[in-house]
Amino acid sequence: xxxxAIDRGYNPIxxxxxxxxxxxxxxxxIQLLSFLVGVGAALSAQLLKWLIHEIQFLLTFRFDVGRAxxxxxVYPLVGILLTALFIKYVVRDxxxxxxxxxxxxxxxxxGHIRRHNTWSSILASSLTIGFGGSVGAESPxxxxxxxxxxxxxxxxHLEHKELMLLIGCGASAAIxxxxxxxxxxxxxxxxxxxxDLTMASLLPLLIASLTATCVTYFLTGPAAMFSFHLNDPFVxxxxxxxxxxxxxxxxxxxxxxxxxxxxxxxxxxxxxTFKRVxxxxxxxxxxxxxxxxxxxxxxxxxxxxxxDAGTIKAExxxxxxxxxxHSEYFLIYLGLILFFKVFATTATNGGGGCGGTFAPSLFxxxxxxxxxxxxxxxxxxxxxxxxxxxxxxxxxxxxxxxxFHAPLTGVFLIAELTGGYDLFLPLMIVSAVSxxxxxxxxxxxxxxxxxxxxxxxxxxxxxxxxxxxxxxxAVIDKSVPVLxxxxxxxxxxxxxxxxxxxDFAVVNGAGALLGIVNLKALRKVIFRSELYGLYTAEQxxxxxxxxxxxxxxxSSVMDRFQETEAEMLPxxxxxxxFVGFASKTRLYSLYRKLMKDFSEE
Numbered sequence: 259x260x261x262x263a264i265d266r267g268y269n270p271i272x273x274x275x276x277x278x279x280x281x282x283x284x285x286x287x288i289q290l291l292s293f294l295v296g297v298g299a300a301l302s303a304q305l306l307k308w309l310i311h312e313i314q315f316l317l318t319f320r321f322d323v324g325r326a327x328x329x330x331x332v333y334p335l336v337g338i339l340l341t342a343l344f345i346k347y348v349v350r351d352x353x354x355x356x357x358x359x360x361x362x363x364x365x366x367x368x369g370h371i372r373r374h375n376t377w378s379s380i381l382a383s384s385l386t387i388g389f390g391g392s393v394g395a396e397s398p399x400x401x402x403x404x405x406x407x408x409x410x411x412x413x414x415h416l417e418h419k420e421l422m423l424l425i426g427c428g429a430s431a432a433i434x435x436x437x438x439x440x441x442x443x444x445x446x447x448x449x450x451x452x453x454d455l456t457m458a459s460l461l462p463l464l465i466a467s468l469t470a471t472c473v474t475y476f477l478t479g480p481a482a483m484f485s486f487h488l489n490d491p492f493v494x495x496x497x498x499x500x501x502x503x504x505x506x507x508x509x510x511x512x513x514x515x516x517x518x519x520x521x522x523x524x525x526x527x528x529x530x531t532f533k534r535v536x537x538x539x540x541x542x543x544x545x546x547x548x549x550x551x552x553x554x555x556x557x558x559x560x561x562x563x564x565x566d567a568g569t570i571k572a573e574x575x576x577x578x579x580x581x582x583x584h585s586e587y588f589l590i591y592l593g594l595i596l597f598f599k600v601f602a603t604t605a606t607n608g609g610g611g612c613g614g615t616f617a618p619s620l621f622x623x624x625x626x627x628x629x630x631x632x633x634x635x636x637x638x639x640x641x642x643x644x645x646x647x648x649x650x651x652x653x654x655x656x657x658x659x660x661x662f663h664a665p666l667t668g669v670f671l672i673a674e675l676t677g678g679y680d681l682f683l684p685l686m687i688v689s690a691v692s693x694x695x696x697x698x699x700x701x702x703x704x705x706x707x708x709x710x711x712x713x714x715x716x717x718x719x720x721x722x723x724x725x726x727x728x729x730x731x732a733v734i735d736k737s738v739p740v741l742x743x744x745x746x747x748x749x750x751x752x753x754x755x756x757x758x759x760x761d762f763a764v765v766n767g768a769g770a771l772l773g774i775v776n777l778k779a780l781r782k783v784i785f786r787s788e789l790y791g792l793y794t795a796e797q798x799x800x801x802x803x804x805x806x807x808x809x810x811x812x813s814s815v816m817d818r819f820q821e822t823e824a825e826m827l828p829x830x831x832x833x834x835x836f837v838g839f840a841s842k843t844r845l846y847s848l849y850r851k852l853m854k855d856f857s858e859e
Contacts, residue, residue, distance in 0.1 A: 272413070279414055288420055291410050292427040292462035296469025299403030299431035303470070304477050306380045306395050306402075307436070313388025314554060323577040330390065330547040330578075334606075335539030337389020341382050342535050342610030349378045353612055357397050360404045360425065360451060370412065371425070375405035382612035390546055390553045392602035397614020399436055403428030403470075423459050426451055427466035435470035437483055439674035442667055443467040449664040450703065484557075486564050486676035490645040492684050499644050503630050504656055504688040508695025510596070510626050511660025514619070515696070515704050517600045525608030538609015545602045549595050550578040552602045556621035563628050563650045564676065592629050596622060615704060619661045620654050627653020651676060652688045659689035660696040663703035668692075730808060730815060733845045734829050736838035740765050741795045743772055747783060748790030750775065750798070761826045763836050764799045771828055771836040773799030802828050806840055815840065 279287050321327050345353060351372060360371070379398035387395055407424030416424070426447040434443030444463045528534050546552050551559045562574045572585035581591055603618045631649035651672060659668035668689040673679050739753050741764045754762060760777040775798050783789050783798075804818050806829045818827065819842050826839040 275414070284420075287414075288416075288423065288462050289465055291407075291414070291424060292466040293469050295403065295407045295410060295424060295427045296431040296435075296466040297473055298406040299399070299428055299466070300435035300470035300473035300477075302376075302380060302402045302406070303395075303399045303432060303436040304474065306384055306399055309380070309384035310387045310395060310554070313384060317389065318553075321578055323582070325578070325582070326547065326580050327550070327578050328547070330550060330553065331543045334390040334542040334546055334553075335535075337386050337391055338539045338542065338606065338609045338611045339535050340389070341386045341391075341612050342531055344382055344385065345378075345610065345612065346531055349374055349382070351378075353379050353382060353398075353401070357400055357429075357450065357614065360401060360429065370421070371401075371405040371408040373405070373409050375401055376409060377402070379612060386606060386611035386613050387554050390542070391606040391611045391613050392542060392546070392552045392554070392556070392599065392618065393606045393611065393613025394555050394615065394617025394620075395613065396433070396436055396616035398612060400429045400432040400614075403430075403432035403435075423462055426459070427462050430463050431466040431470035433671075434467035435474045437671060437675050438471055438474055438478075439671050440464075440467035440471045442671035442674050443470070445670050446664065446667045449667050450662055482674070482676055484561055484564055484676045486647070486651060488648070488680050490648060492648070492681055495642050496644060496684065497687065498640060499634060499642060499649075500652065500684045500687040501691050502634075503627060503649060503652055504691025505695050506630050507623065507626060507653055507656025507688060507692040508660045510622065511619075511657055511692060511696045512699050514600050514622060514657070514661055515700055518604050518615070518704065521601060521604040522608055525604070531610060534608060535610045538605040538607075538611070541605040542602055542609065545598050545605070548580065549591075549598060551575060551595055552599060555617040557617065560621060560624045560650075560654075563624055564647055589629065589632055592625050592632075596625050596629060599625075615661065619657045623654035623657030624650045625653070626657060627651065648681060648684070651681065652684055655685045656688040656692040660692040661704050663693060663697070663700075665689040665693040730806065730810060730812065730829065730840060733840050734838040735759070735826075735841050735844070738762060738839055740836065741775060741799075742766075743794065743796035743799075745795045746791055747780075747793040747798070748787075750780075750795055751790065754780075759826065759839070761828075761839060763828055763839070764795045765836050769835040771802070771805065771830060771834070772796070774802050774828065775799050805830050807832065808837060815845070819845065 275290075278290060282290065317329075317333055318327075321329075345351075351374065353375065379401050383391075383393070383395055383398040387393060404425040405428065407426075407428035408421060411421040411424045429451055430440075430443035430447045432443070433446045434440045437443075444467050447463060525534055525538065528537065542552075559575055572588040573583070576582050576584070576588070576591060579591075581587055599618060599622050603613075603615060606613060628646055628650040630653065631644045631646040634644055634649075635646070654675075655668035655672040657668075658671065659665040662668075665686075666689075669682070669685045672685060673682060738759050739757050739762065741750060741753065741762050743764055743766065745753075750762075754775075754777060762775045762777075764772045764775060766772055773796075775795055779800070780798065783793060804822055804824075804827060806815055806818065806827050808829060808831050815827075825842050827842075829837045829840050831837055
């Protein structure tokens, strides 16, 4: 519904909200909207989970666990194809990498997320994951929750900072709702989306997270997402093994990040939707056929490793595979799954599917922690036995901390996800060491690194954040008239006398910049009318020392103004066509305004 339709009162709910907006102060109204965002994100999360479960049940409930299933060679390809067609012909927009798109909306679109994102990711990811896509539902739900917040803010014409806060509320509510983890929801928004925490923002984030958690409790009951009972409490002798596990998780996170980026580039070089679908679907189908735990989110495998024991655990994980009843190869089997999981995830998204890396990181973390503990115990390192179930849990926090560069999110999410609060100390050790390990090689999370390469990432560093929010287009003066190279001095004088500024561009017939005529340089001849017919713009112009391009990062633009001490610099588009002059005065004026807005409570 458009804003005009709302103003005419076609929707009684929105009419009521408009009434409340006029009778509540700004903070109270934001808190009300954060409550609504929490409800919407929680309901969206439960709808997506239900759709995924129903599709998976319909496709696999007849499977015999003791045999390899040839349908695993079909389902993933069909799911990716259906998703790709839905995105290409219905959505007609890129909805992949949900959290990356939120970061882009915050930094480059002033917090505006397209309206279709409130529903399109739910349908697309349910098809992808339901048919076996080896990705998670969390990123699509975070994008959905943030889109709900963004669009609510646009309906009520909220300011930029308030819009960003509602986006954060949607993300917090999505995480809290899907995992029943309100603290992790808030911390995720602060660490991954990099929304600054102030007293004005804390309460709305808290309201959204608690609301989403309560709605989920009401719909699904109070039980934690994964059942975990601590049989072997943490002892100080296990600190060295916890540090080693953290380092292992950091290295595994680095492998996950680097391998995913490399494989994404392979798909990026392929032209044509159906070629990508064929490649991605085929790779995914083959991997799932040999390693059925790669089917879907993998949460059932996590539940098995956290609860079952011994031979039962091995047989359950190896169901529907060619390795069934060969538990002696269980450790090798887990190692191969760890290696291939990143390729299954990237093939899903690269081929045209829709899903996130949240579930894959938890899955790899659980398998990685369990694998590490089995190897540690088999080698009897330091003479200390480590509990495999506990280390599977710790590995989940370690991978999340490393892949997302979010150690606090890893700690609180795993603690809330399983009720494993008694393992808080080792969770902190593993998460911190994993983060420190990967930070030696990668300074940005898997979500942020794509934007960081292009200077489009918002960070907690205020100066850098403000430069990221600024756009070169906002400081370009496009009203300055241009000169032709053949123009005589007399004609030039008439033009510049009616214009503001001291610099004028000389362009050819195609609009390409040839040079700059400076008003100060004309003073020697401008008052000698006898020269008006002798000199041309081409003779009077000078080659510009430095030019800017429309896609230049604002930090680079700032540096060039500082280097040249110029007041105006010419701006060209990607094809070398002159666009206008960037003004140093406008640049610093916009910077000061954004700094003031950014610093206000």
